[in-house]
Structure formats: structure tokens, C-alpha cells
Amino acid sequence: MGEVLQYFVTGLSLGGIYALVALGFYVMWEATRAANFSHGDVYMFGAVLTVVLYGSGFPLLLAAALSVAACALGGALIERVLIRPFNREPNAIGWMLTTIAVGIVLESGTTIAYGTLGRPLPTALARQPLRFGGAGIYPQELLLPLAAVAAMVALEMFYRRTILGRAMRAVAFNPTVAGLMGINVRRIAAIAYAMAAAVAAVAGILIAPVVEATPSMGTLIGLKAFGVAIVAGISNARGVVAVGIAYGILEKFIEGYISTGARNAVGFTVMILMLLAFPQGLFGRKEVAKV
Amino acid sequence: MTPRRQFLAVLVLGLGFLTVFRLLEPTNYQIGLLMRCMILMIVTIGLNILIGHAGLVSLGQAALYGVGSYVAAWLALKAALPFLAAMGAGILATAFFGAALAYPTVRVRGVYLAVITIAFGLVFENILVEWLSVTGGTQGLIGIPRGRVFGVLLTRPIYFWVVSGCLIMAFIVQYTIIHSRYGRAMRATAQSENAARALGINVTNIRILAFVISAILAGLAGGLYTFLNLFVNYETFTFLHSVGFLLMVILGGTGTLLGPVVGTSALTYVVEVLQNVREWQVFAYGLLLALIMFVMPRGVVGSLEDAVRRFWTRRGGRESRAWPNRGAPLPDLLGARPSFEGPALEIRGLTLRFGGLTAVNAVSLCVEPGTVHALIGPNGAGKSSLLNLISGFYVPTEGEIIFDAKGIAGLPSHVLARRGIARTFQNTELFGQMTALENVLVGLHQHYRSTLVETLFRLPRWVREERRFLAQATQLLDFVGLSDYADEEARNLPFGHQRRLEIARALALRPRLLLLDEPAAGLTHGEIEDLTATIRLLTDHGVTVILVEHHVEMVMTISDHVTVLDYGEVIASGRAAAVQDDPRVIEAYFGTGGIDVRRPLAASVGG
Numbered sequence: 027m028g029e030v031l032q033y034f035v036t037g038l039s040l041g042g043i044y045a046l047v048a049l050g051f052y053v054m055w056e057a058t059r060a061a062n063f064s065h066g067d068v069y070m071f072g073a074v075l076t077v078v079l080y081g082s083g084f085p086l087l088l089a090a091a092l093s094v095a096a097c098a099l100g101g102a103l104i105e106r107v108l109i110r111p112f113n114r115e116p117n118a119i120g121w122m123l124t125t126i127a128v129g130i131v132l133e134s135g136t137t138i139a140y141g142t143l144g145r146p147l148p149t150a151l152a153r154q155p156l157r158f159g160g161a162g163i164y165p166q167e168l169l170l171p172l173a174a175v176a177a178m179v180a181l182e183m184f185y186r187r188t189i190l191g192r193a194m195r196a197v198a199f200n201p202t203v204a205g206l207m208g209i210n211v212r213r214i215a216a217i218a219y220a221m222a223a224a225v226a227a228v229a230g231i232l233i234a235p236v237v238e239a240t241p242s243m244g245t246l247i248g249l250k251a252f253g254v255a256i257v258a259g260i261s262n263a264r265g266v267v268a269v270g271i272a273y274g275i276l277e278k279f280i281e282g283y284i285s286t287g288a289r290n291a292v293g294f295t296v297m298i299l300m301l302l303a304f305p306q307g308l309f310g311r312k313e314v315a316k317v
Numbered sequence: 318m319t320p321r322r323q324f325l326a327v328l329v330l331g332l333g334f335l336t337v338f339r340l341l342e343p344t345n346y347q348i349g350l351l352m353r354c355m356i357l358m359i360v361t362i363g364l365n366i367l368i369g370h371a372g373l374v375s376l377g378q379a380a381l382y383g384v385g386s387y388v389a390a391w392l393a394l395k396a397a398l399p400f401l402a403a404m405g406a407g408i409l410a411t412a413f414f415g416a417a418l419a420y421p422t423v424r425v426r427g428v429y430l431a432v433i434t435i436a437f438g439l440v441f442e443n444i445l446v447e448w449l450s451v452t453g454g455t456q457g458l459i460g461i462p463r464g465r466v467f468g469v470l471l472t473r474p475i476y477f478w479v480v481s482g483c484l485i486m487a488f489i490v491q492y493t494i495i496h497s498r499y500g501r502a503m504r505a506t507a508q509s510e511n512a513a514r515a516l517g518i519n520v521t522n523i524r525i526l527a528f529v530i531s532a533i534l535a536g537l538a539g540g541l542y543t544f545l546n547l548f549v550n551y552e553t554f555t556f557l558h559s560v561g562f563l564l565m566v567i568l569g570g571t572g573t574l575l576g577p578v579v580g581t582s583a584l585t586y587v588v589e590v591l592q593n594v595r596e597w598q599v600f601a602y603g604l605l606l607a608l609i610m611f612v613m614p615r616g617v618v619g620s621l622e623d624a625v626r627r628f629w630t631r632r633g634g635r636e637s638r639a640w641p642n643r644g645a646p647l648p649d650l651l652g653a654r655p656s657f658e659g660p661a662l663e664i665r666g667l668t669l670r671f672g673g674l675t676a677v678n679a680v681s682l683c684v685e686p687g688t689v690h691a692l693i694g695p696n697g698a699g700k701s702s703l704l705n706l707i708s709g710f711y712v713p714t715e716g717e718i719i720f721d722a723k724g725i726a727g728l729p730s731h732v733l734a735r736r737g738i739a740r741t742f743q744n745t746e747l748f749g750q751m752t753a754l755e756n757v758l759v760g761l762h763q764h765y766r767s768t769l770v771e772t773l774f775r776l777p778r779w780v781r782e783e784r785r786f787l788a789q790a791t792q793l794l795d796f797v798g799l800s801d802y803a804d805e806e807a808r809n810l811p812f813g814h815q816r817r818l819e820i821a822r823a824l825a826l827r828p829r830l831l832l833l834d835e836p837a838a839g840l841t842h843g844e845i846e847d848l849t850a851t852i853r854l855l856t857d858h859g860v861t862v863i864l865v866e867h868h869v870e871m872v873m874t875i876s877d878h879v880t881v882l883d884y885g886e887v888i889a890s891g892r893a894a895a896v897q898d899d900p901r902v903i904e905a906y907f908g909t910g911g912i913d914v915r916r917p918l919a920a921s922v923g924g
Contacts, residue, residue, distance in 0.1 A: 122376075126606070127603045134603060245556075256428075
């Protein structure tokens with residue numbers, strides 16, 4: 027019983043990361059029908075930058091805030107430089123390659139500057155694990171699923187209640203018409219990418235005290251999160267968060283009941299099978315072909 | 318130079334290079350490097366067909382390459398299978414994985430295939446590392462016996478020619494696929510899925526074909542790699558290598574014949590050089606990828622081709638001729654089509670709902686063979702939806718569609734196209750980056766009888782058919798007066814010409830029923846007269862036409878029967894003159910008012 031509970035709570039925490047990173051994919055996809063393929067490296071960079079700033083004497087919260095701001099700026103820049111010029115035709119693929127390229131540069135650049143080893147980021151919430159029913163977890167880890175749900179609620183409010191959010195939805199629905207209505211489509215896209223990057227950075231910073239930030243921590247998380255977003259149907263925040271958390275829990279159970287080594291093979295296979303069964307995604311809308 | 322001459326020239330130059338290379342007595346290291354490079358070229362040639370022609374991206378090509386490699390290695394090592402059997406099994410396994418991966422994804426969106434292939438690559442890597450008993454874990458499989466064919470041991474000097482032969486074969490396959498109906502169908506599907514479906518192309522199958530071909534080539538290369546290296550290990554088949562393959566294709570120039578060869582050579586060389594910069598290697602690699610995308614998105618060969626084309630473009634000398642060209646052998650072009658027993662098309666109680674919105678509501682109508690049946694009505698009346706139902710783009714919620722005495726409701730568009738229902742689109746949907754001639758040839762796709770094998774090996778039946786259909790496509794262009802524009806890309810044609818080309822392309826299907834969706838929109842007065850004459854000519858030759866059109870003057874002069882729709886319902890149906898006077902029709906167009914609006918109807922709605 028304790029084992030099951032343990033897998034569940036650690037899975038919840040891992041799933042929180044997937045959910046937060048996948049939310050970013052959703053936001054980017056809605057705004058541009060494209061995404062930063064190296065979004066996982068933004069998550070990594072948020073964590074690493076916070077650790078570096080903290081290490082050079084900034085107070086923790088300020089370091090985190092600066093890191094989130096830097097990532098948001100980077101996100102907007104990625105949209106402007108790497109997505110927009112390469113996403114002009116409906117079936118363009120250039121953006122995939124440019125963003126993969128920047129991911130490679132970001133990860134290897136960080137490795138050169140920072141080293142391959144992880145460095146700790148001590149916080150009060152990662153000192154004493156909570157124990158209950160035979161399971162244990164740091165309070166810090168529980169912040170992740172909470173942050174994911176909070177981000178989801180905030181995002182839904184933002185999309186429904188604010189002018190900017192509504193404009194973003196309009197752009198998602200039809201950029202040309204949105205542009206004709208006086209919405210600055212380009213700025214909206216850049217803002218969406220900045221938001222996505224900020225959320226990913228927050229996820230990275232929240233997990234850094236538990237796992238120790240390394241330059242290679244992001245790649246696989248990013249790819250899995252993209253898979254999560256696609257399996258969810260990449261069309262609503264709730265679906266993305268639900269699938270993200272479920273995937274985290276699934277992975278922990280695979281580790282527990284099969285083996286740690288089988289985690290990715292089994293997890294990705296489940297992902298592929300889900301797409302086989304639901305080509306539109308679990309929560310996806312069937313798109314009516316415009317003829 | 319024609320593509321055929323270019324191809325032959327490259328082939329001869331390549332063989333010459335290989336021979337000279339061998340005669341120069343290269344070092345063992347140099348031979349090994351060139352062989353590895355040639356093996357990678359086989360992978361990138363396959364990837365080029367997938368990306369450059371079918372418009373699909375695979376980010377797991379290294380894993381497919383790995384499947385071919387490991388299967389061959391395992392069978393040679395553990396089951397002591399001979400070279401050819403191990404290679405064959407590797408290729409078969411790769412083809413199977415290719416089909417299994419492609420099937421679910423190509424139906425949805427391009428990016429799904431990217432995600433699925435990434436996932437597949439990571440699963441594969443994970444299995445290679447973890448499944449110790451089979452894959453040897455991180456160590457890999459060591460001590461694979463050298464291959465032997467018909468008793469001949471494949472030593473390096475002999476194996477060099479085996480690899481060369483495979484590369485040449487891959488290169489030939491690339492050429493024969495691209496310059497055939499399959500290659501045209503791939504490009505058509507990538508450029509306009511809807512138009513491809515409307516021309517009888519099974520979009521799913523053609524994409525799977527592209528993916529399986531690329532997988533087979535990757536599997537072949539994998540097997541060759543195994544018997545070159547005699548040891549395999551997961552490090553050769555990672556995600557980064559998949560990105561590398563993509564980079565090679567793009568660096569060379571996607572969609573070009575020589576691109577994969579050039580890109581692979583260049584990148585192999587760069588990687589050799591980059592080994593000197595140690596930890597900066599990956600960094601430089603990423604930077605290079607980004608740079609190429611910015612500086613040369615069309616790649617080396619693509620950019621060169623563009624430059625040459627700019628230099629050689631023929632200027633002037635093109636003339637559009639009057640259409641319809643009555644000199645064209647229309648009866649031959651339209652072929653022998655069986656005539657209808659009873660009505661051509663009958664619709665009973667057809668309803669289409671999108672969520673709460675009823676676009677088409679219990680519509681019934683009957684189209685007589687050899688007539689022009691017009692559908693008119695205000696914007697949003699459901700005319701185009703009805704056309705999309707008849708051509709299989711929408712599936713009706715309720716009701717029956719009977720074409721030539723058979724129910725066709727819910728059948729996919731490509732099946733209907735093959736049965737003889739052709740259509741044009743409201744916003745012309747040409748294959749913009751294909752020439753006018755190629756556009757028409759895509760329309761002829763489904764008349765070919767030669768199989769894939771006949772096409773690949775250019776067997777006599779394929780040669781006969783290709784020659785015949787090329788002539789027919791030219792005649793169809795001639796029929797619409799565009800023969801001078803045969804080698805012009807469709808997107809460069811003036812709007813009126815694009816409409817003509819779309820009709821020529823639809824006629825290539827040899828339709829029994831032709832659906833025209835607002836063919837007069839955007840045309841000048843003179844062009845509309847030509848269009849009217851063309852439609853007349855077609856019905857004279859037994860083609861049944863359904864016409865959706867706002868240009869009332871044209872509708873009234875040409876139609877045998879007019880059906881008026883409003884809010885998805887039929888509000889009037891009958892001979893043109895009778896419908897024109899129907900008070901409900903007048904109301905639908907102008908609302909109710911005290912004034913007599915009968916006279917302005919014809920004049921003001923037109924245009």
C-alpha cells in the first residue's frame with residue numbers, strides 16, 4: 027500500500043513538470059500552429075540560470091524572478107527569429123529545424139559554461155520530507171502539480187476574461203481575420219511564446235531543489251511534454267494538464283512494477299498506442315476540413 | 318538540360334569518381350570513410366523523398382536505420398544467417414515499422430509524424446541500452462562475421478562495390494519514383510491535400526508509400542553498415558543522428574535529385590573537421606543547422622538550381638490561346654464513359670449538421686444526364702456544403718446520395734473521383750509549385766495501370782502509359798488554350814488561367830459528373846463567355862455538370878435546371894425562367910418589400 031502511494035505522489039510531482047511544460051506547447055501551438063521544439067531546454071535554462079544567479083549572491087526569489095524574465099524574453103525572441111520567418115506556409119517545417127538547432131546550441135553551450143554536473147539549490151521546502159501512510163515526499167515536489175493546476179486555471183481565466191487572452195484565441199482561430207479586426211497578430215504570437223517560456227522556467231526552478239539542475243535535464247522532458255500535449259489533443263488546457271499528470275504517474279508505476287530501464291520504452295509505446303487509437307488526441311476537437 | 322540527362326550525367330560522373338577513387342589506391346581509412354558516407358547517402362536519399370516530395374518530416378530516421386542494422390547484426394551473429402538473408406530480414410523489419418508508424422499519423426497532421434518518430438527513436442534507443450540479452454546493452458553486438466555471397470567473402474575491396482551498387486540503386490529509385498505518377502502524387506498531396514483527394518488519389522496510401530520507401534532505404538543502409546563495421550552499438554542511432562540526417566537533406570537541398578549526395582558529403586566532411594574542436598562539436602553542429610536555415614533554406618543544390626533558372630528563364634514567347642479549343646480531340650480525352658441508366662445523380666432528404674448548425678436541411682434533387690444543373694442561393698445557403706457532400710468531403714448526417722443508381726453517401730472523395738465525379742474549388746486549389754502540365758498529369762494518375770514495380774524499373778507498359786498520358790495532358794492543356802504554359806509553375810499563372818487549368822485538370826479524370834464551384838468568380842466578361850462555351854461543349858459530349866454560381870446571367874443562359882437554396886433548404890427548383898419569377902426566390906435575395914424587384918434581379922445580382 028505504501029509503495030502504491032509512493033509511486034502515486036512522486037508521479038504526481040513528475041506529472042506536474044510534464045503538465046507545465048506541455049501547457050507551454052499548447053499556448054505556442056494555439057498562437058502560431060507551431061511550437062518551440064526545444065521547449066525542454068527553456069525549462070532547463072530556467073533552472074540552471076536560477077542556480078547560477080543564486081550561487082553568485084542573489085537572494086533566491088530575485089534569482090528566480092530574473093531567470094523567469096530572461097526565459098520569457100528568450101521565448102519572445104525565439105518566436106521572432108526562429109519561428110516567424112520559417113512558418114509562412116501552412117505546411118512549413120522550417121521552424122522545427124531552427125528550434126531544434128537552438129536547443130542543441132543552448133544545451134551544449136550550457137554544458138560548456140556550466141559543466142555537466144548538477145548543483146544544488148537549497149530551499150526550506152526540500153529539507154524535511156513529509157511522511158504519510160508509508161510514503162514520503164518533499165513539500166517542494168508537491169508544488170509542481172499545484173503550480174500546474176494554478177497555471178491551467180490562470181490560463182483559462184486569461185483566455186476568457188482578458189482582452190489580450192481573447193485576442194490570442196481569435197488569433198488561434200483565424201490569424202488573418204484577427205489581423206483584419208485590428209489585432210496585432212505578431213505581437214500576440216511573441217507574447218504567447220514569452221508566456222510559454224516563463225511557465226517552463228517556473229517548472230524548472232521548482233524542481234531544481236529536488237533533482238539538481240543539469241544541462242541535460244530538459245531534452246527528454248521537452249520531447250515527452252510535446253508528446254503529452256499531442257496525445258491530449260493540444261486544444262485545451264485541462265486536457266493537457268490531466269494527461270501530463272497521468273503520464274508522470276504512469277512512468278512512476280512503470281519504474282516500480284517493471285523496471286527503471288523500461289520507463290521510456292513502455293511510456294513512449296503507450297503514447298504511440300494512444301495516438302493510434304485516438305488520432306485527434308484524447309481531448310482534441312475533430313477539425314472540419316475547410317474545402 | 319532535361320532531368321533525364323542530368324540524372325544520367327550524374328550517374329556517369331559518380332561511377333567515374335568511384336572508379337578513379339579506387340585506382341588512386343586510397344588508404345584503408347579513406348575507403349572506410351567513403352563507404353560510411355555512401356551508406357548515409359542511402360538514408361538521406363530516402364529521407365529526401367519523404368521530406369522533399371511527400372512533405373512529411375521524420376525525426377526518427379536514425380532509429381529506422383538502427384532497426385535494419387541491429388536486425389541484420391543479430392541474425393548474422395546469433396542465428397548465423399547468411400548475408401543476403403540477414404540484410405533482407407533487416408529491410409523487411411524496417412519496412413514493417415515504417416508502415417506501422419506512418420499509418421496512424423499521416424491521416425492527421427504533419428507534426429504528428431514528427432512526434433511519433435521522435436517517440437519511436439527514443440523507445441528504440443531505450444531498448445538497445447536496456448535489453449541486454451538481445452542487444453548487448455551499451456556494449457552493442459560485437460564480432461559480426463563478414464558477409465559472404467555465393468561463396469565469395471565480402472572483403473573490403475569487394476564490399477566497396479557492394480555499397481556503391483546499393484547507393485546507385487537508391488539513386489535510381491529516387492529518380493524513377495520522383496519522375497512518375499507516384500512522385501507527382503506525393504508532391505500533389507503535400508501541396509493541396511483536398512485537390513489530390515478530388516483527383517482520386519488515396520492520400521493516406523501515398524503518404525504511407527513515401528514513408529515505407531524511406532524506411533526501406535534506411536533499413537538497407539543499416540544492414541550495409543552492420544557488415545561494414547562488424548560491430549553495432551546504440552550510439553550510432555540516437556536522436557541527434559536523426560537530426561543529423563535531416564540536416565544533411567536540408568543542407569543539400571530538399572526535393573532535389575543530387576541534394577542528399579551533396580549534403581551528406583558536406584556534413585560528413587564537416588563532422589570530420591569538427592572532431593578537432595572537442596566539446597564545441599555539438600555546439601557548432603547546432604549553430605550550423607541554424608545558419609543553413611537562415612542563409613540557404615533551399616540548400617546548396619536548390620540554391621544553385623534557382624540561380625541557373627533565373628539565368629536561363631525564357632522570356633516572353635508565351636501566348637494563351639482562345640478556349641475552348643475545338644480542335645482538341647475532346648471525345649478521346651474524355652474517353653469512353655458508360656452512359657447513365659436513369660438520373661445521373663439523385664439526392665434524397667440530405668441533411669448536414671455541424672454541431673447545432675444545419676448547413677443542409679432535407680435537400681432532395683435530381684440531376685438528369687448530360688444537363689447543366691445550377692445551384693444558386695444567397696451566401697451561406699449551403700451550396701458549397703452540398704457540393705462537398707456530393708464529392709465526399711463531408712459525410713452527411715442523414716439522407717441518401719445516389720450516383721448512377723448506387724448509394725455513395727459517406728464514401729471518401731478519392732473513391733468518388735475514381736467513379737467519375739470530378740470537381741473544381743471555389744478558391745482554386747492548384748498544386749502551386751508543380752507545372753501546369755504536371756497538374757494535369759496528376760489528374761490522369763488514376764488511369765495508369767502499371768504497378769509500382771513496373772514504374773520503378775521503367776518496364777514497357779509504364780513507358781507506353783507515360784508517353785500516352787503525357788500526350789493527353791498536353792492535349793488537355795491545348796483544349797483550354799494553355800499549351801504555351803505547360804512548363805510554368807501553376808502559382809505563376811494569372812488568375813483566369815488558373816481557373817482554366819483547374820478545369821483541364823478535372824477533365825483529366827474523364828468525369829461523368831463535373832462539379833464546378835463558382836467557376837466564374839473573379840473572371841472578366843470575356844472569360845465568362847469562354848467558360849460558358851466550354852461548359853456547353855462538355856455537356857454536348859455527355860458530361861453532366863452541377864454548377865454553383867453567383868453570376869445569375871450566366872446561370873440563366875446555360876442551365877437546364879436551377880435549384881435555389883436558402884438556409885440549407887430547397888426553396889425553388891425548375892427551369893431557369895420559372896425559377897427566376899418565383900416570389901420566394903426574389904424574397905430570399907432581396908427580402909420582402911413593396912417594390913417590383915423582378916427586373917433588377919438578373920442585372921444586379923450578377924457579378
